[in-house]
Amino acid sequence: MSGILGVYAFDRVWNVGKFLYYGLIGLQHRGYSHSGIVTLGNEGFTAVIDKAAPEDLEIDELRGWAGVGYTGTRPGYPLVTDYGVAVVDGVVRNVEELLRGIYKDPEMALADSKGVFSLIFLTRDGRMIGYRDESGIKPLEIGGFGFDLAILSSETSGITVVGGEFRRELMPGEMVYIDQYSVSYSRIKEAAPRYCTIDIIYQSRIDSHVFGLDIYDVRVRIGEELARERRVDADVVIGVPDTAIPYAIGYSRRTGIPLELGFVRTGSSIRTMLASDYFLKIVGIQLKLNPIKSSVKGKKVVLIDDSMVTGRTLKNVVFSLRSLGAREVHVLIASPKLISNCPYGMQIPEERELITANLSDEEVARVIGADSIYWLSLEGLYRAVGHRNLCLGCMTRVYPREV
Template sequence: MITTNPFDDDKLREECGVFGIWDADGAAAVVALGLHALQHRGQEAAGITSFDGHDFHSHRAMGHVAGTFDKDGVIRSLAGRVACGHVRYSTTGETALRNVQPLFAELSSGGFAVAHNGNISNALTLRRELVRRGSIFQSTSDTEVIIHLVATSTYRTLLDRFVDALKQVEGAYSLICMTPEGMIACRDPLGIRPLVMGRLGDSVIFASETVALDVVGAEHMRDVEPGEIVIVDASGMRSVRPFSRVNPRPCIFEHVYFSRPDSIVGGNSIYSVRKAIGAELAVEAPVDADLVIPVPDSGVPAAIGYAQQSGVPFELGIIRSHYVGRTFIQPGDQIRHLGVKLKHNANRALIQGKRVILIDDSIVRGTTSLKIVQMMRDAGATEVHMRIASPPTRHSCFYGVDTPERSKLLAAVHDIQGMAEFIHADSLAFVSINGLYKAVGEARRADVRPQYCDACFTGDYPTRLTDQDALDCTDQLALTAERVM
């Protein structure tokens, strides 16, 4: 089978989305609706775990939320007034049902379910030590490390054991956990991955994005703050902050691409920020042309901002079909090429004889941009200029985003001119890192640590990368041994 969405195959993929609700009739059904709204954050697998006051119930499956939880009887089997769910795109661990979340285990304190958005950057190191001490892992997911750390902690209360576990992990995490006593939600001290709180009547909701609250009719209360642990149980809601306070560094790529445009992140409208990025890009990289054309769908807000700022007309020069998923034809070069046009097709009557500016959110390997530029030329464009609503992606992400190794990132091996030649564009430009910060209402200062995690652009990682550093060291030793031999 071949994918017919060539534009999405060369994107940075967000890792996961989480949603949990406390004390609601039909809790699992509400979670399923919330996960529908978060489907863009993970399209590989989905799962829901509920608690009925006595027992935990789980259903996990590969595929989309609709195909999994719209089936007769599935939601009815997830009884209880408490539930949490997860949509997944794997960044650590194999693609297998055993890695689909929420993960669940029976601890000495009772059942414990966890849904995790992010990536533990020292998970392999912790896992080796846990296995040495006798832990038996059932998955290859980094999330299971958290369960084992909680299970083996010597502290008395579950909350203290949970805090003890979190103090041993590095990297990014937004967690929703369920126990027989209540629901726990938390973010890592830097707040790299998002998590928000909402209310639906007397029910409390946690979700990766505000759009999931909108879909279920909930009111957005506030963000779960970096380093905060929120506990909801029969006695009410309380918050603890067990970590030393540090300056937060949330992922700036949430504003560029990951979050849905109708979400609010860090108090900012994602749609408005993306328009502002496009406007900044028009100021920084103007070009004489006839049309501004977005690469659907993620390039649309930035393209609107670029067009409004530049005065060049905005047009839908690429038409996307929303009804094609995968072809039923066995792949071959000719069929693969034709499959591209099943999903996206150039608006030839509009483009013929025009100088066009294509607006996209990012360039990763460059293979997608090459196809898009060629599509415009085949449709009769006389010039094709590409403008990108983020700085060049030169570094891999280790915080829960599926990124190619650095050698496969086009911007890591080519300068801007080399990238333009690779994708066959007449010109190519990216918004500057300072322009990106300006669009989100900040000023990036060289004399202090950045307000966001922008490591994929700058290489300035906000945490230790224990596992990656060990891997790099092993690779370097192997390379040295080869040279000696």
């Protein structure tokens, strides 16, 4: 799981280091255990790469009129080669060989590429190439500052947080080529798109536009679908921050059950699904989900979350609500069940660790301490999104592409 960013200034008097730094902070919800920025200036490349979140990078020495940035769960990016520097979201075969080919002939190399990925490549001679493979599973957006800067980003949040203007999303199989004088596009491959469902329901920021969808709006519609499928006799609706709050809004609107703010976060955002350290998973849950007693005491609670992976988060949350006096806790999940891992780089555990792949609904409810539990249906998901062009491999074990 990763966020990638590229910034290109058409006038070489610019220094884009801070644009990359703050843009990456706008993407660090996509993964934050490894990050880095590499800029290209008159003296060549300058790099800051660390096993840390983007907000912890020291960028004072960065100089350059173009650059790329990476934030994610894997080491190795940004990848600096003899031909330039690249960042990748997803899985790509023979990446260094691919970059060598892109340097020489971008269209031919990308036409022969294998994998499920979005890529930004800044060459040593000052060209920037962005590409999104033909499946479209991974997003890639383009925006900028008028005629001064071009910005490539996994999500619109990497563009808008630095004041940039979103222009459009690269189509599946499309390449964008940027040099000092122009921006041009080429459709390299065409295939039926399959957009990542986890990106829609969990990964993307609430304020982002991804896969042609305004994420906030589609999540509200999912909440409305949950209400249509499973109406609970309850006193209050609470969403697990931050991704599930729009689901709770939609559920509350459709049912008329009051919406309450149920939790307060401590410190920076911690995405426990991305944490590799078990202690951080447990402590991180309490840091990001400290409950508000008056919202739940003596009440029947509908608790909505975006997904369920191992069940640890919800087990702790339900325990916290009960310890503060909640009479009943009914859990609704705003996605179908996760029953398989992801071969495309989304950090979903192996099947043996996925609670819904191994236990019945009743057993899951018992394990997490809920009075009841319900998952959104596939048909409900399709209705909320508005089409069926989705990658659902982690929910159906049917994958659209081999890698």
